[in-house]
Amino acid sequence: MSWLFTYPDTYEIGLPNQGLQILAEIVREHPHAVSERAYAPWIDLEAELRAHGLPLFSVEGHRPAGAFDLIGFNLSAELTYTNLVNLIDLAGIPVRAAERAPHHPLVCVGGHCTYNPEPVADFVDLVVLGDGEEVVTEITDVVLDWKAAGRRDRREVLEALARVPGVYVPAAYEVTYDGPRVRAIEPRWPGVPEQVEKRTITDLGEWPYPRSQLVPLTEVVHDRLNVEVFRGCTRGCRFCQAGMITRPVRERPAEQVRTMVAEGLRRTGYDEVALTSLSTADFSNISELVGGMAGSQPASDGSGDLCGPVSVSLPSLRVDAFGVGIAAELQKGRRSGLTFAPEAGTWRMRQVINKLIRDEDLYGAVDSAYSQGWRRVKLYFLTGLPTETDEDTLGIAELAANCIEVGRQHLRSPGVTVSVGGFVPKPFTPFQWFGQNTVVELGRKIGLLRDAFRGVKGAQMKWHDPTATQVEGLLSRGDRRLGPVIESVWRRGGTFQEWSEHFDLELWTDAMAEHGLSMDDYVHRHRTEDEVLPWSHLSAGLHHDFLWQDWQDALAEVGLPDCRWTPCYDCGACTGYGVEHVVASATPPAGGSQGTGQGLTWTPPDRTGAAATAVPVSIGAAARRPT
């Protein structure tokens, strides 16, 4: 029984993916299973492969992809969907699941995008929702049994797989439509669940993976040791799908983190370690943890002697938890870039999206950074958020300019790089009902900011292409009718759409027109509370009522403190699965406004009246604040 774990983008992008490395290791520990890996060949190699009649092959053994029993794809970004189809084809497998024979590999997908796998439903045999550590072995065993019984009927194994919790088999469900909407999604095979629930591992401490992180010989992104310090996040940022679908918070024991870091550095020879999570500064007692690591590496003889400086990077830093203490610890090693994500320019806007950090929190964080020797910090923002006004958009430039002023107290010419991305509403978030801004509107807002940044010395602005944002939005909340669209784009050569030099909006708009579908219906239309969403038969544990209420709270500009340190809002993620937050400390991190409720005037919101039902946002023009 063999798995081919595949990332649908280049080796340089895909190799560091920790999810695939974890699963590949767990499968290798199975007594009757093996695993190898594959990545998307770049355009030139693909052309050579096709010219010579060679298939997609594995990195380790150079085995043809079609010889594996299961191909497991990680789907982390919507724009890789055409690469998924391309790789299935390059493996010599019919791209449509319905046309496959028993001897073909089973095509499995997992990763954050699979919370709405409907756009790729035609191409895949099975979908995994949630943490893969346990379910990968359960799938392996089902396929082993099927092979032992003669590997006769594909439907037989898919029915068995559909009974595994966390596994969704798209072919087992019938979707009917009503204009742009979905009318109903119903099981069409007996014995499959009406709603497929995600999988959640309860204790990250039981899964110290990857034990042997791969060390590539060529340069890749995130080329360093990665140690996941916790999974899940309950900050409750309303735009953030990752934070919603990976609840609850499960921290790795600090001692295990230390061991994984020390052993990992020794084994790999890396001099940089990233402590990964959705918000690493929230890890209990993070200062002490980082303090013991930065700038030091134990010698291999265990003498406690130092081998050389180690730099510690903390991706996803929250500004309200970043102080001089952490900054001082980090700068002991080689200084890596610092990125903060205030996400929105004004406090009002940040209450809407529930990113409850005050302007002062940001200034405090950048002050810590500049005072500890950083010359440039990166700030990440979203635009096109629900209820966003031009005042909110321009607030981004104001915040950035103020950060530079803060830096002037420490440096002659401090720098700020501002990165602006267009907001894409995601399934299983309170914003899943929101109609995304049009390309024109996003372009207008980016233009406003470019004008505002002119003449701000030290500021550099970067932005994400709004046309790519539109296609991400299309695929993020689309239904199965997008399958033929993806296939059309692929047949016309539209691979590597994540890469700006290959992305082509026209391929997508042409394919939509060809199949009689409207970009407006899929991307820009506000959804209503009673609408059957394309992912209604799937569950991330979050109650529909919780998400809708949170959407209403957003529109009422009501912030919601972190449930780790405040009473439960009954979102459903813990209670539904009988799991709990696993944190080492019941006290919120020092400083900052969230969690402590400081700076917040939180009162139970008024849940009656017009604000509870209307969606006070407009399309294509500057949105006004709700009154």
Add this chain to the structure above:
Amino acid sequence: MSRLRIRYAKRGRVRFLSHRDVARCLERAVRRAGLPVAYSQGFSPRARLHFGLALSNGFEGDAEYFDVDLVDGRAHVAVDELAGVLSDVLPEGIDVAAVVPIEAGTPSLQEAVVSCTWRFTVADASSEALAEAAAQLTARESIPLTLVRKGKQVSEDLRPLLGAVVAEPGERGAELTVDLGTKPRSVRPVEFLSALDAPELVGDVADVRVLRTHQWINVDGRRCEPISLGAPSTHVEERAS
């Protein structure tokens, strides 16, 4: 602070690793082996590894070198065992052949190396024909080479940098062994092949296996290797003269 000089080979599939990739790989290996590497000072401390002449992507090497600075007194370093220890933590194809301590003030590899011996293996050529082409080349008084430098065409003479050339039959085709000088600049193996001007023999340069067999330094007017693996063969001595 003390310094070690390390000789290694890069053979097989790893020949497709770039010089920078190999450098990072060796740096990780040195840390994996637990060597007490010295680091540079400043905002961005780097391990103090000093690399010799770069080996182009696609070429193999039997005599590659780098130096590493160690902090004294940190940990006991058993130099005799180090070649084995390092080879164990390096990928297949990169093997450490020897490690020797070198004295302070020893010229760096970049400064000291004056020439390299290269072996070209040409699959479908006869060694006699290659020998003849080589004889014609070495008989010339000057071998002008046109280069583009900073957008301008400049002409250089390859002849003073071209040493002895020997062609002989080998296991995988005809083998052409040649000494190419490195001062004032290194002659690139592909420059030599194009100067040979024998397209009917060499064909596509990408199909030629290229191996650097030796790097040479001068010590008291005598040509020798930075680290010699036993006594040099008489064959090499002959060609050196």
